Amino acid sequence: MRTEQFEEVINNRIETCKSVLCSKAEEYATDDRLHNFKVAGKLQKCTAVKALGGMMAKHTVSVYDLIDDYEQGKAISKEMWTEKIGDSINYLLLLTAMLEEKI
Numbered sequence: 001m002r003t004e005q006f007e008e009v010i011n012n013r014i015e016t017c018k019s020v021l022c023s024k025a026e027e028y029a030t031d032d033r034l035h036n037f038k039v040a041g042k043l044q045k046c047t048a049v050k051a052l053g054g055m056m057a058k059h060t061v062s063v064y065d066l067i068d069d070y071e072q073g074k075a076i077s078k079e080m081w082t083e084k085i086g087d088s089i090n091y092l093l094l095l096t097a098m099l100e101e102k103i
Contacts (some may be wrong), residue, residue, distance in 0.1 A: 056091035
């Protein structure tokens with residue numbers, strides 16, 4: 001893949017992730033974007049970081065399942081790849097924000 005195409009793919013991915021994260025803000029009726037992880041941590045008697053990690057694991061498993069399906073020759077739509085890869089990236093971005101808040 002040529003540099004220009006690679007940069008376009010990356011830039012598009014970053015914009016899509018940002019768009020999803022910003023639109024999801026409307027679903028959560030609090031100013032604290034990390035609220036759900038903090039509450040989940042309290043419910044599970046663990047840290048918010050650990051709660052986020054548990055939720056992220058579900059998305060990681062989903063990506064691995066898609067990879068397995070792909071390797072077995074199953075057709076996977078571009079939309080499905082986009083969603084699942086985006087979910088994983090977004091959870092890492094949320095983790096980044098959470099760690100920044102702790103520092």
